[in-house]
Amino acid sequence: MSRARVGAYALWQLRDYLKERGLSTIIVAALTAYLGLSTMTEAMPMPRPDDAISAELLVRFGSIDAVYTARMAEFNFHFTRSILGALVFLGALFAMNGIVANDRKLGFFRFLFAKPLTPSRYYGQAFMVHWLGFMVVMTLLGMSYGVVVSPVLTAPLLAVVALMFLAYAGIAFLLSAAARWDWLSLVVVTVAATFFWSKFGRSTHPLAKLLYLLPPMHRVDEVYVAVSGTPLLSAAPAAPVPWPLVGWLAGYGAICFLAGLLVLRVRRLAIV
Amino acid sequence: MIAFDHVGKRYRSPFGREVRALEDFSIELHAGEVFGVAGPNGAGKSTLISLLLGYLGPSEGTIRIAGLDPRRYVEAHGVSYLSELVNIPPGWRAEETLKRYALLAGVTADARDARVEAMIDWMGLGEHRAKRVKQLSKGTLQRLGLAQALLREERVIVLDEPTHGLDPVWTQRFRDVVTSLRRDDRVILIASHNLDELARLADRVAIIDHGRLQRVVDVRGVAEPNGGDRTPYRISLARGVDLLPAVFPHARAVGQGEYQLDGLTLDEVNVGLAALLAQGALVAMVYPVHSMLEQQFREAVGIGEESS
Numbered sequence: 242m243s244r245a246r247v248g249a250y251a252l253w254q255l256r257d258y259l260k261e262r263g264l265s266t267i268i269v270a271a272l273t274a275y276l277g278l279s280t281m282t283e284a285m286p287m288p289r290p291d292d293a294i295s296a297e298l299l300v301r302f303g304s305i306d307a308v309y310t311a312r313m314a315e316f317n318f319h320f321t322r323s324i325l326g327a328l329v330f331l332g333a334l335f336a337m338n339g340i341v342a343n344d345r346k347l348g349f350f351r352f353l354f355a356k357p358l359t360p361s362r363y364y365g366q367a368f369m370v371h372w373l374g375f376m377v378v379m380t381l382l383g384m385s386y387g388v389v390v391s392p393v394l395t396a397p398l399l400a401v402v403a404l405m406f407l408a409y410a411g412i413a414f415l416l417s418a419a420a421r422w423d424w425l426s427l428v429v430v431t432v433a434a435t436f437f438w439s440k441f442g443r444s445t446h447p448l449a450k451l452l453y454l455l456p457p458m459h460r461v462d463e464v465y466v467a468v469s470g471t472p473l474l475s476a477a478p479a480a481p482v483p484w485p486l487v488g489w490l491a492g493y494g495a496i497c498f499l500a501g502l503l504v505l506r507v508r509r510l511a512i513v
Numbered sequence: 514m515i516a517f518d519h520v521g522k523r524y525r526s527p528f529g530r531e532v533r534a535l536e537d538f539s540i541e542l543h544a545g546e547v548f549g550v551a552g553p554n555g556a557g558k559s560t561l562i563s564l565l566l567g568y569l570g571p572s573e574g575t576i577r578i579a580g581l582d583p584r585r586y587v588e589a590h591g592v593s594y595l596s597e598l599v600n601i602p603p604g605w606r607a608e609e610t611l612k613r614y615a616l617l618a619g620v621t622a623d624a625r626d627a628r629v630e631a632m633i634d635w636m637g638l639g640e641h642r643a644k645r646v647k648q649l650s651k652g653t654l655q656r657l658g659l660a661q662a663l664l665r666e667e668r669v670i671v672l673d674e675p676t677h678g679l680d681p682v683w684t685q686r687f688r689d690v691v692t693s694l695r696r697d698d699r700v701i702l703i704a705s706h707n708l709d710e711l712a713r714l715a716d717r718v719a720i721i722d723h724g725r726l727q728r729v730v731d732v733r734g735v736a737e738p739n740g741g742d743r744t745p746y747r748i749s750l751a752r753g754v755d756l757l758p759a760v761f762p763h764a765r766a767v768g769q770g771e772y773q774l775d776g777l778t779l780d781e782v783n784v785g786l787a788a789l790l791a792q793g794a795l796v797a798m799v800y801p802v803h804s805m806l807e808q809q810f811r812e813a814v815g816i817g818e819e820s821s
Contacts (some may be wrong), residue, residue, distance in 0.1 A: 245591075245617040253613055261604075348600030352661055355566060355587060355594035355671075356617040363617075511568035 337413035411494025521573035549715030599658035603647035651678035727813035753794025
């Protein structure tokens with residue numbers, strides 16, 4: 242018996258991700274960042290070292306360099322907070338769109354799974370590779386922003402990006418394994434979860450417990466705010482990363498991913 | 514080696530309408546044989562193959578390959594499979610396609626490049642190796658599909674409409690390929706509309722229609738027709754056409770100098786031919802209107818002689 246070399250096939254899967262999805266993620270992320278920067282700089286001009294500064298700020302921070310650093314941190318905070326959520330969501334959407342469903346719809350599964358290969362192993366690995374690819378893309382984007390504007394990458398930010406990707410991508414993976422219109426389903430789940438949690442999250446009605454079947458998407462902003470840096474000019478203290486909430490979201494995604502693998506174990510591949 | 518036991522497959526539409534794609538299908542395929550499946554469009558051939566590969570589950574009955582559930586067998590051992598529609602991502606290049614599938618087929622690292630090269634060579638894909646799948650002609654794509662199926666030596670080979678889109682040269686070469694694939698421990702299943710192809714390649718042919726197994730034709734057995742078969746023959750004479758009505762009173766002209774002889778056994782045709790030759794006629798051509806397999810097929814699916 243000779244099994245498929247699925248592990249070695251990961252390099253092909255990574256190549257596929259970078260060519261077909263990573264590039265689109267970079268283009269859309271760059272456009273989103275550009276539009277975000279354009280809009281933001283109208284209200285808050287990007288700080289420059291030679292900007293005139295008020296005496297109050299000079300007194301507060303002690304030196305011109307420290308004022309510039311504080312203004313840059315404030316700018317980065319607002320910029321990162323405004324686009325990070327969208328980038329992670331779109332990145333997950335691009336990475337998972339049709340990951341299983343396309344092969345089923347287009348019939349590519351026929352040659353693939355005539356080989357000594359299980360669908361759960363193949364697509365489980367594809368999920369992991371796309372996750373890795375997404376992190377490579379996000380790291381490159383963060384580093385590019387760091388070169389052009391100012392460094393923003395931190396370990397907590399990367400960890401949160403990875404875990405929030407898992408939250409969205411896990412749901413998308415399950416939907417792709419179980420249904421045809423996975424990307425649309427992910428948008429519907431995200432919007433519905435946000436809506437129902439916002440509307441009924443504080444209800445004491447027994448049925449409100451059913452909300453726990455949905456991910457707490459209405460609180461994702463808390464997560465992104467916490468890793469967007471410290472707004473040094475604002476009076477508000479920096480919020481710590483709400484790790485239990487991140488764990489809840491990522492755990493939800495992980496459970497969905499495992500459920501997706503289970504679906505692939507039991508569900509027949511041909512679409513009737 | 515492969516056993517279908519009272520297998521049925523029903524599809525249900527979203528509105529609850531039920532379609533029976535396969536009904537009470539039972540047959541055993543033995544190691545060492547080439548088994549053909551013939552049937553009109555929509556007869557259930559593709560459903561049968563999807564069930565065999567575990568891409569669909571049966572609604573009734575069981576299927577076993579070497580004693581295992583199909584999916585378990587395929588995931589453990591693999592099957593050489595060419596589908597009717599060759600579905601390969603259009604952006605892949607021909608050589609890349611074979612390298613990817615070789616990896617997934619479990620071809621060992623030391624043998625992989627040589628195996629891919631051998632397939633490229635065998636299927637005449639050398640000049641197309643750098644082309645993308647979307648740039649390949651139908652016939653070349655079919656050959657690429659066959660090449661990926663044969664990357665590894667499997668015990669089960671399933672070919673669905675394998676010569677679809679192939680030119681006559683490659684159709685002939687395909688027959689040589691199948692002949693070379695025959696092995697005592699291997700089953701080759703070929704589903705095809707092409708009865709001539711099945712008659713040449715298969716040992717037995719299952720004829721299915723409306724999801725039911727109509728009959729199994731032992732092709733090797735009927736290759737030598739017995740005297741009782743009454744298949745129509747056509748005859749063409751280079752000399753002595755005027756002698757024909759006396760020998761074959763019911764012969765009817767069908768154009769281009771040919772006459773059709775209906776309702777006669779092979780023995781009766783030969784007796785008549787001997788009489789014609791004895792009287793000085795020169796027979797240019799005599800042939801059965803349908804091959805034996807085709808005749809069986811027509812009877813099984815209820816196609817009348819008038820529709821020929």
